[in-house]
Structure formats: structure tokens, C-alpha cells
Amino acid sequence: MSAFLPLARSTLYSPVWLVPFDDYARRVRAAGVDVRLERFDEANGGWLPLDDHAVRTPSGSFAFPGLGRRAEPRAARPERHRARFAAAGYQPLYPADGQPFSAELVGVEFLVHPYDDTHPPSAGASPRLVRLLPAVSFAYPPGTRTVHGVVLDAAGRAPVANALVEARGRTSQDLTPWHERTLSDARGAFRLALRWEGEKPAEHAVEETFRLEATERPGRTGSLLVHLPQDAERQHVIEIREQ
Numbered sequence: 001m002s003a004f005l006p007l008a009r010s011t012l013y014s015p016v017w018l019v020p021f022d023d024y025a026r027r028v029r030a031a032g033v034d035v036r037l038e039r040f041d042e043a044n045g046g047w048l049p050l051d052d053h054a055v056r057t058p059s060g061s062f063a064f065p066g067l068g069r070r071a072e073p074r075a076a077r078p079e080r081h082r083a084r085f086a087a088a089g090y091q092p093l094y095p096a097d098g099q100p101f102s103a104e105l106v107g108v109e110f111l112v113h114p115y116d117d118t119h120p121p122s123a124g125a126s127p128r129l130v131r132l133l134p135a136v137s138f139a140y141p142p143g144t145r146t147v148h149g150v151v152l153d154a155a156g157r158a159p160v161a162n163a164l165v166e167a168r169g170r171t172s173q174d175l176t177p178w179h180e181r182t183l184s185d186a187r188g189a190f191r192l193a194l195r196w197e198g199e200k201p202a203e204h205a206v207e208e209t210f211r212l213e214a215t216e217r218p219g220r221t222g223s224l225l226v227h228l229p230q231d232a233e234r235q236h237v238i239e240i241r242e243q
Contacts, residue, residue, distance in 0.1 A: 014063035030060040040080035073114035082107030090132040091183040103162040149236030159188025
């Protein structure tokens with residue numbers, strides 16, 4: 001569990017502030033969230049785990065105070081770091097809002113600029129939202145409508161891990177947009193909530209249609225139509241292919 005520090009101390013000289021956000025409940029979630037830090041080793045071309053612990057601010061942000069402090073900062077170069085999140089029942093969505101999704105992105109990457117008390121960091125930091133999406137094991141409230149299945153590569157039939165699975169629509173009464181999403185696990189499995197109304201052929205029709213879309217990266221996507229309630233218990237297969 002990350003330590004807790006007052007806001008003024010925890011954010012001072014931290015190269016990044018990370019705000020975990022429960023995408024299902026639509027609120028900041030800091031309890032039960034673990035943040036691990038890694039540094040990119042240019043010599044070996046890989047990521048090394050670090051012992052630096054994130055501290056939690058009263059607003060729910062996570063920060064790394066003191067990260068980048070050097071005895072001689074002018075002689076040091078900025079270093080690539082990344083933060084990786086873990087929370088029971090969730091999978092972190094690492095691309096920032098508005099950025100293209102890629103399943104290969106497995107952490108929030110950022111540069112750490114060297115500094116000391118005389119020479120503050122050359123770059124400031126702004127809070128960065130990290131959305132936590134419901135995983136296959138997420139404990140949905142009783143009665144929540146969900147569909148499940150697997151994301152596969154269309155050519156080799158191999159499971160696609162960490163694929164973004166989404167459904168969108170509008171409410172029938174006031175046409176408010178809704179958006180549900182999850183991530184596939186290491187086996188390609190997913191479980192997606194469908195809390196809102198799907199498309200209906202007529203106002204009082206029982207059948208609802210949802211379009212599920214899966215993305216591995218830009219240009220590699222797949223989709224299928226789900227008809228409820230008849231498809232509720234079926235395992236759905238979304239095939240990913242080059243577009």
C-alpha cells in the first residue's frame with residue numbers, strides 16, 4: 001500500500017502526479033491501488049524495477065517526491081520512467097484521454113529531469129488521470145447485465161491480451177451518450193457491462209442490439225453485434241484483423 005503524505009509535501013518536486021480513476025463508478029479511486037515504478041536501462045534496452053514508493057495525496061493523486069534529485073544535476077540527463085498500476089478487479093488503461101489505444105503500452109511513461117535544491121526541475125508536472133477499467137474478475141453489483149467472450153487474432157486464432165473492448169450508444173429518453181469499456185486479460189477473455197439500452201427495432205420491442213468493438217492498436221480492430229436477451233449467455237468471439 002502506498003504511503004500517505006500531506007498535499008504540499010507529496011507533490012513538491014514530483015515529476016508526475018497520477019490520479020487513478022474508477023471508470024465504472026466514475027470517481028477517483030485511491031484505496032486498494034498499488035503503483036510500481038520502473039526505469040528504462042538504455043544499456044540493456046529494458047525496464048528495471050525501482051524501490052521508490054509512491055505517496056498518496058489527500059486528493060487521491062500518487063506522486064514520487066524526490067525522484068530526480070541529484071548531487072550534480074547539470075551533469076545528469078533526463079531518464080525515462082514508467083509507473084504501473086495494480087488494483088484487484090481492475091485493469092489500467094494507460095493511454096491518456098484522446099490518445100490512440102495500443103495494447104503494447106503497459107505503463108504511464110514520463111521523463112525524470114535531474115534537479116537539486118538550487119536548480120529546480122526544468123519541467124513541471126500536471127495531474128494525469130489513469131483510468132481503471134473493470135477486469136474479468138470485477139465484482140459487478142447484483143443484477144448488472146454483462147456479456148462475455150474472447151478476443152482472438154483472425155489469422156492465427158491466438159488470444160489477444162490487453163485489447164480494448166467497447167460498446168457505445170445513446171439513452172432512448174434524452175439521447176444521452178453512454179460508453180462502456182473493459183480490457184481483455186492474458187487469455188484474451190473479457191466481460192463487459194451493458195447497463196444502458198441498446199438499439200431497438202421499435203419502441204416497445206424486447207430485443208436490443210449492441211455493437212462491440214475491440215482494438216489492439218490503430219489499424220488492428222474487430223467488431224460484432226450482440227442481440228439481447230437471446231445472446232446473454234453466449235461466449236462471443238471478436239476477431240482482430242488489419243483494417
